[in-house]
Amino acid sequence: MTMHRRRFLQSVGLGLPSLALLASLSACDDSADGEENGTPGRSGRQKVIVVGAGISGLGAARHLADKGHDVSVLEARDRIGGRIWTSQQWSGTPLDLGASWIHGIDGNPITDLAKKAGAKTVVTDLESATDYLAGGQELEGAQAQAFERWQKATANALSAFQKKDDEDASIRSVVQNAVGWSRLSDSDKAMVSYALNDYEHEYSGSVDQMSALYFDDDAKIKGKDVLFPGGYQQITDHLAKGLSVQTGQVVKRIDWTSAGVTVTTDKNAFQADHVVVTLPLGVLQSGAVTFGPGLPQAKTTAIGKLGVGVLNKCYLRFPKVFWANTDWLQYVPNVDKYGQWAQWVNVARPTGQPVLLGFNAADFGRTIENWSDTQIVDSAMATLRTIYGSNIPAPTDHQITRWASDPYAHGSYSFTKLGATSDMRDQLAASVDGRVHFAGEATDRKDYATVHGAYRSGLQAAKKITG
Ligand SMILES: Cc1cc2nc3c(=O)[nH]c(=O)nc-3n(C[C@H](O)[C@H](O)[C@H](O)COP(=O)(O)OP(=O)(O)OC[C@H]3O[C@@H](n4cnc5c(N)ncnc54)[C@H](O)[C@@H]3O)c2cc1C
Structure with missing residues (x-):
């Protein structure tokens, strides 16, 4: 996720009181970081299967x-x-195809894990950005002011809506009503659209589907953002050291009784006292895994009503750097190109390599999954040529993600869809019959859609077993 919005709210002092309150109310115990050695407590040594x-x-x-x-x-x-x-496909340039950042290093359990793993981190700064208009001109002066004004107007519209006790509505409808959309000039519409699409980059759902009341009912990010020039995988590799992990085991069914659980894969059946299910929400929604006596109604409702969105990445490697020397490049497309190639990361800054990373979220992110790589690269290059001219070099290589088509993810991360509420995440997290426990980013009410939220949810599920 790209976190523009949460950062922007902080920088212009528009932080929503409800978020601050939520953060202060839900201070989390991060003490268990995987370094302690112990003996099983009163419940004795339990056999546990973790799915995922x-x-x-x-x-x-x-x-x-x-x-x-x-x-x-x-x-x-x-x-x-x-x-x-x-990805290690480009030798000497590890690239993260999923998560990139520790969002907010202060009080973040992933910061500690990174230190323990000895993983180098580099700060990226959302203030370090160069902004471009649809025609490719750099945004300056009055237009830069208008850009900022529309971002504030968009945030204010949603914040005002959340303070009223109205029926929920989509982010787009709330914002468009508030700004008098039909009367806006084309250039103002493009700027409001950029602001709308920014929410999609952060939360992955379409603004037509995201709940205006609950989409940002999550914790405030504290501290800088850092990424890993050597790759995020250093963290998961560190955690996995010495664990028994069987890959190539596709779980199909989970059954349980008062005596224990049976987890059936495409190859074997495994018995245990407990199971911790960390299947992504998209996989739970797909029905690819069935559950023995069935899941409680509240959990199936939560599975059905929360959303799973898309954020896709397109890395382009060039013979040399020809772009601005800021961490971010932001492009404000015309309304008919809504959400197309609006946000780029200058990978040359953290790695020294001539690589750009283009993001596409929500509907456009999903649409291009059906395109060929060549079509996607051509589309990206059309935007870069608009900005930097027709003489820029062609990319020498690319790496493209398609998270919605991935059968073991079915999307990038969860969002709170119109019709869903924040407490549905608690329903998703609830254990069933003391045997079947749930974790994963979508179950974390406070930090869903993040690595640290997913990690904490795993610890919390484990603690239900260890007591
Ligand atoms: C493009 C992208 C960018 C992101 N950027 C950031 C970022 O910068 N910072 C950040 O904090 N977060 C980011 N996120 C979100 C973050 O990556 C996730 O929230 C987090 O990694 C989810 O962890 P998880 O353990 O809940 O789920 P997963 O990592 O999806 O783990 C679930 C596991 O279950 C496995 N599985 C699925 N089906 C089965 C089955 N039937 N049987 C057995 N195993 C199965 C999967 O293969 C997977 O390994 C990003 C995500 C994406 C996709």
Whole structure:
């Protein structure tokens, strides 16, 4: 996720009181970081299966193993990490195809893990940005002021809506009503659209689908953002050290009785006392995994009503750097190109390599998954040529993600959809019959859609077993 909005709210002093309150009310115990050694408590040594070797599953397994329990992780893919995935395709330039940043290093458990893993981090700054208009001109003077004004107007519209006790509505409808959309000039419409699309980059859902009341009912990010020049996978590799992880095990069914659980994969059946299910919300929604006596109604409602959105990445490698020397490049497309190639990261800053990363979220992010790589690269290059001229070099290579088409993710991360409420995440997290426990980013009411939220949810699920 790109976190523009939460940062922007802080920088212009528009932080929503409800967010601050939520953050202060829900201080979390981060003490369990996988370094403690213990013996099982009163419940004795438990046999636990963890489904999924993403950060939540590995966090849960690490905690359980360190407390002396007998843990096996079952993972469908041929790799660990899940939505943390560092590509080594370009030698000497590891690239993160899933998560990139620790969002807010202060009080963040991933900051501690990074130190323990010895992983180098580099700060990126949202204030370090060069902004371009649809025609490619750099945004300056009155237009830069208008750009900022529309971002504030958009944020204010949503904040005012959240203070009223109205029926929920989509982000787009709330903002468009508030700004008098139909009377705006084309250039103002483009700026409001950029502001709308910014929410999609952060929260992954379409502004037509995201709940204006609850979409940002999450914790405030504290501190700088950092990324890993050597790849996020250093964190998951560190957590997985010494754990029993079986890859290539596609879980199909989970059954339980008062005596224990059976987890059936495409290859074997495994018995245990407990199971920690960290399947992504998109996988739960797909019905690819069935549940023995069935899940409680409140949980199936939560699974059905919360949303899973898209954020896709397109890395382009060039013979040389020809772009602005800021961390971010932001492009304000015309309204008919809504959401197309609006946000770029200058990968040359953290890595020294001539690489650009283009993001596409929500509807456009989903649409281009059906395009060929060539079509996607051509579309990206059309935007870069508009900005930097027709003489820029062609990319020498590319790497493109398609998270919605990924059968073990079915999307990038969860969002709060119109019709859903924040407490549905608690329903998603609730254990069933004391045997079947749930974790994963979507279950974390405070920090959903992030690595640290997923990690904490794994620890919390594990603690339900360790007591
Ligand atoms: C493009 C992108 C960019 C992101 N950027 C950031 C960022 O910069 N910072 C940030 O904090 N967060 C970011 N996120 C979000 C972050 O990556 C996730 O919130 C987090 O990694 C989710 O961890 P998880 O353990 O909940 O799920 P996952 O990592 O998805 O783990 C679940 C595991 O279950 C496995 N699985 C699925 N089905 C089965 C099955 N049937 N049987 C067995 N195993 C199965 C999966 O393969 C996977 O390994 C980003 C995500 C994406 C996609």
